[in-house]
Amino acid sequence: MNKILTNKEQKDFIYSILEPNLKFKKEDGSEDKHAISRFQKENNLEVTSKLDEATFKKLMDQVNGFEDYIIKKDDKLFDLMKRKKSLCHKTLTANPKLNPFLLNEGQSIAIPYNKNVVPTHLNYTYDILEMNLKSLSKRYPFIKVDSIGKSVDNRALYRVRLGKGKKRVSFNGSHHGNEWITSLFLMVWLENFLNVYSYKGYIKGYSTAKIWNRVTLDIIPMVNPDGVELVTNGLKNIIRNRNRLYRWNNYQTNFSNWKANINGVDLNRNYDANFNGYKKVEKEMNIFGPSPALYSGDFPGCEPESKAMIETTLENKYDLMMAYHTQGEEIFYTPITPSNNDSNYQMALELSEISGYQLAVPDVSQAYAGYKDWFVTQFKKPGFTIEAGKGTNPIPIQQLPIIYEQNEAMLLKALYM
Ligand SMILES: [Zn+2]
Incomplete structure (x- = not known):
């Protein structure tokens, strides 16, 4: 029983x-x-x-989205696929060494189901991200999933690497806790890309195989997993700083306005780009210590999450960087040169055109100490902050389809450029 x-x-x-x-x-x-x-x-x-x-x-x-299966005597791949609601193509993708005409009794294989695994109907949490990454690496073993470090509360800062080209690109999401929909968007985009690439197909006219050969893409879907955890599940799974977080959140148990990590540092104000200039602005905004948002911390890179981002960026020297935030339907760019006519600007114009998002140069309170500001200053390479969606953070899940529609081709185009 x-x-x-x-x-x-x-x-x-x-x-x-x-x-x-x-x-x-x-x-x-x-x-x-x-x-x-x-x-x-x-x-x-x-x-x-x-x-x-x-x-x-x-x-x-x-x-x-898959099951482990041990091949039995007289199993035929096609019949097995029918029985398990899978497809030969999907199973051969997940098991590249499997000979479809010669199944070996006792051999263990993964059988992927004919459906997507990234759920698009509920708030995207760290736990779901972790599960989805395990599934995707089983279903598409040609990707590499690892982590660039650990958060304050010991969650992994996951990175997915795909492609084998010379051009190095980074996409990242959820620097801010209440912007978890950006993690979900990147994961949906990733799953779709992997599925289409598995048969070397095209998405909106872009050849996934060509992208694969030209680009090595790192996706860091959740830079601030503790912040996302706080926003999506409250304090229940948080181990460190519980009492302080409650106090910093003005004694509220609802953390939906929370952007920072769980040290109360706004990770996107913790980079070495006019950091001291921002310190003055911060005080003018009456922020003197750990807060749900906008507190920049003691020094650039003082938090494990931003430190890991800095280290991995220095190591990989990306040619292009896209940082996803919500909201505003805007693309923020920092001119590489004082003139408004450099390559960064030209590229921003094209991305704006394809997404329908407005181009914006950040105003004073937005221009300091962000990851994109640091990236562009440090490397003089194109880097953008994409503000996806419209409304109040956290942007509700209902906006995912429109965000996907506006951003899918933009990312493909950026990889093609
Ligand atoms: Zn943000």
Whole structure:
């Protein structure tokens, strides 16, 4: 007899990810036994109408978007794919050494399901990001996932590397906690790119294979995972600075205005670009210490997250950098030379045209100590802050489709330039 799963938090987590398709929960919040038994039947599980361990494992496979499978005697790839709701192409992508005509009994393979794994219907958390990265590296083993460091609260600062070209590019998101939708956007973009690249296809006229050969792209989807955690889940999973965070947040448990890391330092004010100039502006804004936003910290790069960004940027010497923020539907650029006619400006114009986002030179309170400001000053290479979406942060998930539409081709174009 299968053990019944009782951990409510775990259940809710899985339901929240799969719910739009599964409908295991009735309107009153109780479990729909019929839906569960239907799922069990469909997946050749013992029908218990309860969320038991075997069912839970199957659900986790659904969340992960693949299952591990050991090849049995007389298995044929095509029949297996049909049974597992996968495609030969997807399985061969995930298992590049697999010979489709000669399956070896006892061989362990990953079978990806014919669906995307990055969920687009709920607030994007660090835990989901971590799961998605594991799934994507199983489904698309030609990417490399590692981390450039750890956050204050010991979360990984993940980096995904793709492509094998000379041109070095960095895309990054969520310097600010309440801008988690930028992490989600980058992950949706990444998954779509990988899927299309797996058959060397085109997206909006751009050849993914050409991009792959010309560019080495680093995506750092969540520069500030602790900040995102605070905004999406409150204090419950935060270990360090809990009491102080509560105080810095004006004794509110809702952290939706939180931009900083969990030392109360605004990471996008913690770079060595007119840092001392910003210190004066900061005081004029009555900010004298750790805050939900705009406090720049003791010195440039004093936080582990910004320090890791500085180190990895110096090491990789990117030719192009795009930092994602919300909101405003604008592209901020810093002129490389005082004239408004350098390559940075020309490129900004083209990106503005393709996205429909307005071009903007930052005003005084925005021009200091940001990652993009530092990047452009340091390397004299094009670097942009993209302010995606419109409204009040955190931008609601409902804006994801429009953000995707406005930004998808812009990133492809930037890689092509
Ligand atoms: Zn921001």
